[in-house]
Amino acid sequence: MMGLNRQKIILGSVFLGLPLAWLTFFVVFPILLVVYLSFTSYDILGSPKWIGLLNYEDLLDDDVFWTAVLNTAYYTIVTVPVGMALSLLLALFINRRLPGVGFFRTVYYAPVVAPLVTTALVWMLFYSETTGLFNYLLALLGFAPKQWLSSSTWAMPSVIVMSIWKGLGFNMVIFLAGLQSIPRELYEAASLDGAGSTSSFRYITLPLLAPSTVYVTITSIIASFQVFSQVFVMTGGGPNNSTTTIVHQIYRTAFVHLEVGYASAMALALFVILVAVSMVNLRLVARKEIYG
Amino acid sequence: MTANPTAFTSELTRDGRVELSVRPAVRRLLKDWFGFYLPATVIALVMLFPFFWMISIALRSEPEIYTYPPHIFPETIRWDNFARIWSDPRMKMGLLFWNTLIYATVRTFLQLLLSSMAAFVLARYRFPGRDAIFFAILATVMIPHEVLVIPLFVIMKHMPLAGGNDWLGMGGTGWLDSFKGLILPGIVSGYSIFFLRQFFLNMSSELEDAARIDGASEFGIYWRITLPMAIPALTTLGVFSFQFAWSDFMWPLIITNSDHIKTIQLGLAVLQSSEGTEWSLLMTGAVIATLPLISLFVLLQRFISTGISFGVGR
Numbered sequence: 001m002m003g004l005n006r007q008k009i010i011l012g013s014v015f016l017g018l019p020l021a022w023l024t025f026f027v028v029f030p031i032l033l034v035v036y037l038s039f040t041s042y043d044i045l046g047s048p049k050w051i052g053l054l055n056y057e058d059l060l061d062d063d064v065f066w067t068a069v070l071n072t073a074y075y076t077i078v079t080v081p082v083g084m085a086l087s088l089l090l091a092l093f094i095n096r097r098l099p100g101v102g103f104f105r106t107v108y109y110a111p112v113v114a115p116l117v118t119t120a121l122v123w124m125l126f127y128s129e130t131t132g133l134f135n136y137l138l139a140l141l142g143f144a145p146k147q148w149l150s151s152s153t154w155a156m157p158s159v160i161v162m163s164i165w166k167g168l169g170f171n172m173v174i175f176l177a178g179l180q181s182i183p184r185e186l187y188e189a190a191s192l193d194g195a196g197s198t199s200s201f202r203y204i205t206l207p208l209l210a211p212s213t214v215y216v217t218i219t220s221i222i223a224s225f226q227v228f229s230q231v232f233v234m235t236g237g238g239p240n241n242s243t244t245t246i247v248h249q250i251y252r253t254a255f256v257h258l259e260v261g262y263a264s265a266m267a268l269a270l271f272v273i274l275v276a277v278s279m280v281n282l283r284l285v286a287r288k289e290i291y292g
Numbered sequence: 293m294t295a296n297p298t299a300f301t302s303e304l305t306r307d308g309r310v311e312l313s314v315r316p317a318v319r320r321l322l323k324d325w326f327g328f329y330l331p332a333t334v335i336a337l338v339m340l341f342p343f344f345w346m347i348s349i350a351l352r353s354e355p356e357i358y359t360y361p362p363h364i365f366p367e368t369i370r371w372d373n374f375a376r377i378w379s380d381p382r383m384k385m386g387l388l389f390w391n392t393l394i395y396a397t398v399r400t401f402l403q404l405l406l407s408s409m410a411a412f413v414l415a416r417y418r419f420p421g422r423d424a425i426f427f428a429i430l431a432t433v434m435i436p437h438e439v440l441v442i443p444l445f446v447i448m449k450h451m452p453l454a455g456g457n458d459w460l461g462m463g464g465t466g467w468l469d470s471f472k473g474l475i476l477p478g479i480v481s482g483y484s485i486f487f488l489r490q491f492f493l494n495m496s497s498e499l500e501d502a503a504r505i506d507g508a509s510e511f512g513i514y515w516r517i518t519l520p521m522a523i524p525a526l527t528t529l530g531v532f533s534f535q536f537a538w539s540d541f542m543w544p545l546i547i548t549n550s551d552h553i554k555t556i557q558l559g560l561a562v563l564q565s566s567e568g569t570e571w572s573l574l575m576t577g578a579v580i581a582t583l584p585l586i587s588l589f590v591l592l593q594r595f596i597s598t599g600i601s602f603g604v605g606r
Contacts, residue, residue: 007509007510008417008510011413011510011511011514012413012417012419014409015409015410015412015413015514016409016410016413016414016425018406018409018410019406019407019409019410019480019485020410020425020429022406022479022480023429023432023480023482025447026440026444026447026476026477026480027432027435027440027482028432029443029447030440030443030444030447031435031439031440031443033443033446033447034439034440034442034443037442037443037446044445044446044449090335093328093331093332093335094332096328098324098328098329100329104332104335104336106589106590106593107336107339107340108335108336108339109589110339110340110343110586110589111339111342113535113585113586113589114343114539114582114585114586115538115539115541115557115581115582115585116539116541116557117539117541117557117560117561117581118346118557118560118577118578118581118582119342121560121561121564121574121575121578122342122343122345122346122349122575122578123342124564125345125349125571125575126342126345130358130360131357131358131359131360131362133345133362136360136361136362165339165342168339169339222436226436226437226438228438228541228542229541229542232541232545232561233561233564236565247438247542250438250441250442251441251542251545251546254441254442254445255445255546260442260446263442264442264443267438267439267441267442268439270436270438270439271435271436271439274434274436274439275434278434
């Protein structure tokens with residue numbers, strides 16, 4: 001019996017100790033380091049110099065950073081509601097018991113599986129001014145071609161449309177799981193009471209789907225605030241900073257301009273925003289238990 | 293695939309009468325086809341069109357991309373693009389492919405190993421402070437990748453006694469531009485530990501207890517009983533982890549520099565931004581970068597859908 005316990009203690013400390021040491025070194029220590037770095041001026045080559053709150057003061061006057069914040073907000077405000085509405089429609093549409101439904105679900109999920117970089121490259125072809133399909137379709141309909149990725153007006157909407165297509169399937173699956181957890185008897189009872197499809201959607205589907213909706217809203221907002229790869233590949237933040245986002249700005253400041261301390265302050269600002277969103281999330285998830 | 297093989301099937305209605313008339317069956321069939329299959333196919337074509345276009349461009353000659361109006365299908369199918377990209381010195385496709393495969397595979401296996409070890413202890417042993425440790429691990433899930441990128445880069449560069457560094461981590465390049473730097477930071481994730489612990493808790497421990505009574509070692513129980521029983525969960529997690537690493541862009545962008553470490557996504561993005569992009573070759577590369585994930589997804593779909601309903605996102 002003692003032998004067994006000793007074995008458990010040894011195995012337990014190794015099995016738990018190793019991953020914990022890893023998490024401490026690669027997650028906990030870095031988060032403390034980024035806080036420290038945000039109070040310094042640091043170009044990676046030399047050593048960090050303590051400059052107090054100067055980075056944060058600079059951040060308040062940094063027009064490009066605020067442009068990035070506004071662009072990120074723009075991206076979020078359009079992508080989240082439109083993406084959610086479309087994925088809910090898709091989930092409602094696909095929520096049937098017919099042969100072959102699984103095939104369509106798989107197909108609609110395919111963009112989620114594809115790497116973001118490669119899909120962004122294909123969409124760049126669609127958006128091409130001279131040979132792209134979108135301008136070809138516009139020409140067929142008698143409209144003038146648009147500079148999709150190279151005009152400040154159209155670049156962000158172009159990035160947004162691609163991103164919505166990419167993420168649709170993921171939220172669809174979450175909504176679908178939510179829809180399937182709604183007991184069918186509720187709809188049967190409602191139709192016996194003479195409720196039409198609109199009112200059973202309004203009074204049964206929407207309220208009972210609330211937990212999924214909350215989950216999708218929060219995860220979508222968090223994901224939108226982290227948008228980076230498609231911007232990097234499709235526009236490089238341009239034209240005229242019209243598509244630069246917070247993460248893109250962090251990347252540029254730290255690894256192109258080598259202002260690591262300043263970029264750390266930006267990263268921390270992003271972190272505060274995301275923690276705030278997550279806090280709201282935790283609150284609502286706690287309430288989700290009531291919905292059951 | 294077909295909704296109703298014949299229009300004349302008899303079926304049991306809810307109140308138990310057998311319906312034999314033809315017209316309701318036909319009406320159902322029409323409703324299924326026009327209310328579902330037709331629009332579903334149209335949506336599917338829209339969702340898949342970018343994939344089709346990727347392949348269609350990948351199989352063209354470069355000049356054909358610039359023809360106007362654009363052709364939907366290539367005039368002549370150029371399979372040799374796939375051979376060309378493998379030997380093209382600008383692409384180094386073979387190298388990029390192997391790098392990505394190593395990155396994604398090693399990272400996934402180490403992540404499954406370390407996460408399952410922690411999850412095993414947290415789910416099966418009782419000891420003081422267990423719940424506190426679990427919640428601390430869960431709290432790390434809230435810290436986004438993007439915020440950690442800067443400090444991780446600094447840590448990698450100043451790794452003591454690596455890449456020409458002295459014991460204080462100064463002077464050299466540390467783990468920058470190495471597979472260690474690319475892979476090791478991502479091998480433990482709080483989410484995987486959480487996911488597997490949840491799975492272990494729902495799994496009966498009777499078999500493990502029986503093995504204990506038979507005198508099996510604790511490691512033997514973990515390795516020969518718990519892990520094999522958790523294969524569905526490990527597969528789900530593994531697929532997601534592999535997908536994430538294969539598609540990962542930001543960390544390889546920051547940590548790698550030379551071609552023998554770069555990943556495929558990075559190679560494609562860099563090639564696009566360099567001058568004189570050959571789009572037909574680039575799309576060939578995109579197909580090669582996408583195909584493994586799509587095939588993995590199709591093969592392991594069953595596991596993935598349970599994983600998603602469990603809430604595995606990224």
